[in-house]
Amino acid sequence: MRRILNSLIIIILLSFLSNAQSINKTGTTSAQFLKIGVGPRAIGMGTAFTATADDLSSIYWNPAGLANNFSSEAMFNHTNWFADIGFDFAAVSTHMDGVGTIGAFASILSIDEMIVRTIERPEGTGEMFKSGAMSLGISFARYLTDNFSIGMNAKYIREYIWNSTAQGFAIDIGTIYKINILNEFRIAASISNFGTKMKLDGRDILLLQRIGGADGDLLNTKVELDEFDLPLMFRVGVAADLIKNSDSRLTTAIDAVHPNDHTEFVNLGAEYSWKEIIFVRGGYKSLFELNTEEGLTAGLGLKYRILGSFQVIVDYAYQDFGRLESVHYFSFGVKF
Numbered sequence: 001m002r003r004i005l006n007s008l009i010i011i012i013l014l015s016f017l018s019n020a021q022s023i024n025k026t027g028t029t030s031a032q033f034l035k036i037g038v039g040p041r042a043i044g045m046g047t048a049f050t051a052t053a054d055d056l057s058s059i060y061w062n063p064a065g066l067a068n069n070f071s072s073e074a075m076f077n078h079t080n081w082f083a084d085i086g087f088d089f090a091a092v093s094t095h096m097d098g099v100g101t102i103g104a105f106a107s108i109l110s111i112d113e114m115i116v117r118t119i120e121r122p123e124g125t126g127e128m129f130k131s132g133a134m135s136l137g138i139s140f141a142r143y144l145t146d147n148f149s150i151g152m153n154a155k156y157i158r159e160y161i162w163n164s165t166a167q168g169f170a171i172d173i174g175t176i177y178k179i180n181i182l183n184e185f186r187i188a189a190s191i192s193n194f195g196t197k198m199k200l201d202g203r204d205i206l207l208l209q210r211i212g213g214a215d216g217d218l219l220n221t222k223v224e225l226d227e228f229d230l231p232l233m234f235r236v237g238v239a240a241d242l243i244k245n246s247d248s249r250l251t252t253a254i255d256a257v258h259p260n261d262h263t264e265f266v267n268l269g270a271e272y273s274w275k276e277i278i279f280v281r282g283g284y285k286s287l288f289e290l291n292t293e294e295g296l297t298a299g300l301g302l303k304y305r306i307l308g309s310f311q312v313i314v315d316y317a318y319q320d321f322g323r324l325e326s327v328h329y330f331s332f333g334v335k336f
Helices: 002-018 040-044 063-068
Strands: 073-080 085-096 100-111 131-143 148-161 164-179 185-195 206-211 217-222 233-244 248-259 265-274 278-287 296-307 310-320 326-335
Touching: 040 265, 040 278, 040 296, 040 310, 040 326, 063 100, 063 131, 063 148, 063 164, 063 185, 100 148, 278 310
Parallel strands: none
Antiparallel strands: 073 085, 073 326, 085 100, 100 131, 131 148, 148 164, 164 185, 185 233, 206 217, 233 248, 248 265, 265 278, 278 296, 296 310, 310 326
C-alpha cells in the first residue's frame, strides 16, 4: 500500500510539473460546462471537497469518495447559472458487497432558444436555434484497504449549437487515504476530464463557394475547425475532523487545484454538523487565482431520517461571483 500511495503521489506531482504554465491559457479548452461545480455541500465549503468527498456528489469532485456509500443513494442538483442558463446534475449509486460501489450520472446544460442573426439581417432571419451540452457516465469505487479507496468515472461528452456538434470521451480518477490522527485526517488527489479532444462538426460549417470567377462552378466546401482539449483538472486536498463526537462534528479542508487552462488556485472550506442532521458550511474559492470573480461561499443542509434507513437530504449553497453577482445551488437526495 505504501508503494501504491507513493506512486500516486509521484504521478500527481509529475503531472503538476509537466503542466506548469507561464502564460494564461484561458479560453483554450472545450466543454467549459464540465467546470461547473456539483452539489451545494461542496460548493458551500468553497469546493474544498477532494478529501472530504463521502457522498454522491463525490462522483464530480473525487470518485474515490463514492466508496463510502454502503447503501443506495440518489440526488438531483439544479443551478440557475448566468444569462438564463440552466445546469442540472443527477446521479444514483448502490453498494455491492465484495465488489464496491457503482453509480451512474448525467449533467445537462440548457439554454433557451435564440434568434438566428446574420450580418445582412441583424434583426433576425425568422429562424431560431438551440445550444447546450451534456455528459453521461458511469462510476466505480471501492476500498483496497481499510484506509485507502480508489474510484473512477468513464463519461461521454457532447456540446451542440444549431446544427453542429462536438463529442468526446473522458475519465476521472481519484484516491483517498485516511490517517487515524485528529479524529480522522484524509489526504486525497483526483484527475478530472482526461480524454479526447473535441471539434465541432455539422452542416453549419458547409459553405457554397463559386470556383473560377463569376461564371465558375458552385461547389460545396467544408470549413476546417480546430480541435480543443478538455478542461483537465488536477486536485490535491487534505481534510480533518477537528471536532467529532455524538453531537457535533467540525470538518475543515484545503484543496490545491491546477487547471490546464488557467492559473493555479487554493480552496478553503469548513462544515459544522449537529447530530448529522443540520449542517452549516462556509468557504472561500479560488484563492490566488488570477483575475477571478469567485470568492466567498456559504451553505446549509438537512439530513432527516423518515423511516428505518430511508433518509431525505436537502442542501443549499450561495456563491459570490463579484461583478457577475451570485449563484444559488439547490439539491435534493434520498438514501436508503
